[in-house]
Amino acid sequence: MNYLPCEIIETDNDVDASVIWLHGLGANGHDFVPIVPELQLPDDLKIRFIFPHAPSIPVTINGGMTMPAWYDILAMTTEREFNHDQLLDSSKAVITLIEREIEQGIESSRIVLAGFSQGGAVAYQTALAYDKPIAGLMAMSTYFATHQTIKVHPNNSKLPIHVFHGQHDPVVPEMMGQQALKYLQDFGFQPVYKNYPMEHAVHPAEIKDISIFLQKVLS
Template identity: 50%
Template sequence: MAHAQELILEPANQREADACVILLHGLGADGHDFEPLVPALGLDDALAIRFVLPHAPQLPVTINGGTPMPAWYDILEMNLGRRVDVAQLRASAERVHALIDAQIEAGIDSRRIVIAGFSQGGAVAYEAALSYAQPLGGLLALSTYYATADSIAPAEANRSVPVEVHHGTADPVVPESLGREGAERAEAQGYPVTYRTYEMGHSLCPEQAGDIAKWLSDRLG
């Protein structure tokens, strides 16, 4: 099931996975970026969760002078509007849909699959999870934003998917106002949203890891 485009971490307890978290990294990183997070969560050994950590393709990124780097889509303007290449965003969301399909084909119920993403990966996670045609277990949006106001075509199957949004109050890359705006947009569309902030920049912190672990245990326990 694993190939060069994704890192797959099977349950540490040697059990066959019966749940899955697909976690998308941010701009300029790769799937290994969040590999240390998995053991740091300290999840109960009774859980049998497979973590799928995909690697973004190399793309020229306009805001970085056109330099190719791992990116889920091109960012055309670095401002509060954050104009992006919507076609690339949707293509990345479709790739996530294919990863979900593969987990379902491997025997995991779609309702036991969580989509998560950090920063640019979180924008793709919003797009992918809310538009997927089968019910999912949850959406975890970390230090991220809605990439475009109108691109997401909500799927009826996920109208009640739980959305957990985390953001740093001192984030210099993605201002906290954008994280809050994304949570409010999802809430306005009728999704059950929990919004949490932490005293940190564009990163993760130990308190947050504990909240993520509890949320995943509630969703997939």
């Protein structure tokens, strides 16, 4: 089995939960590693944080430049024109990481998916369509790219979801985060939505809210 290369941080020698966290366009798996200690999680949360590296591919909106990306973006419209097949391929690659965690003894219901920006679009597709129940989904500064095509699996139809967005985001405008919220509600989810006085980034208050969410779904 070929797995995505990953950065891995464990908060204990005997982990019983996993968080798979997907970076944004042009970044890599190192991007969110420094946030782990900032979460200030309690000692009884024994988590393996997995930060995969996206493959490097040509990206149309950046003049065809090759960079880490989960899928090609063809146009920066409010609905985003993107390579649907590549997004699904990235989702499948993330599922192999989930399955590896299960094979290593982590119950699916102890696995959280998280994604920032483009990584969040992949996280939406993966978490909601996955056929085993997972613990939760964190969608950060992102959009629900596959809302028209996704088939939500019954095992994750009640998934706890937290949506985070910047009020001044010039890359993924907050309207796109609010649209994702509506799409989720239309599917019957009851997501929590919080925004922050930031651009396309992570706010200190958001880090605190991420910590609270992880403690809620993994305690």
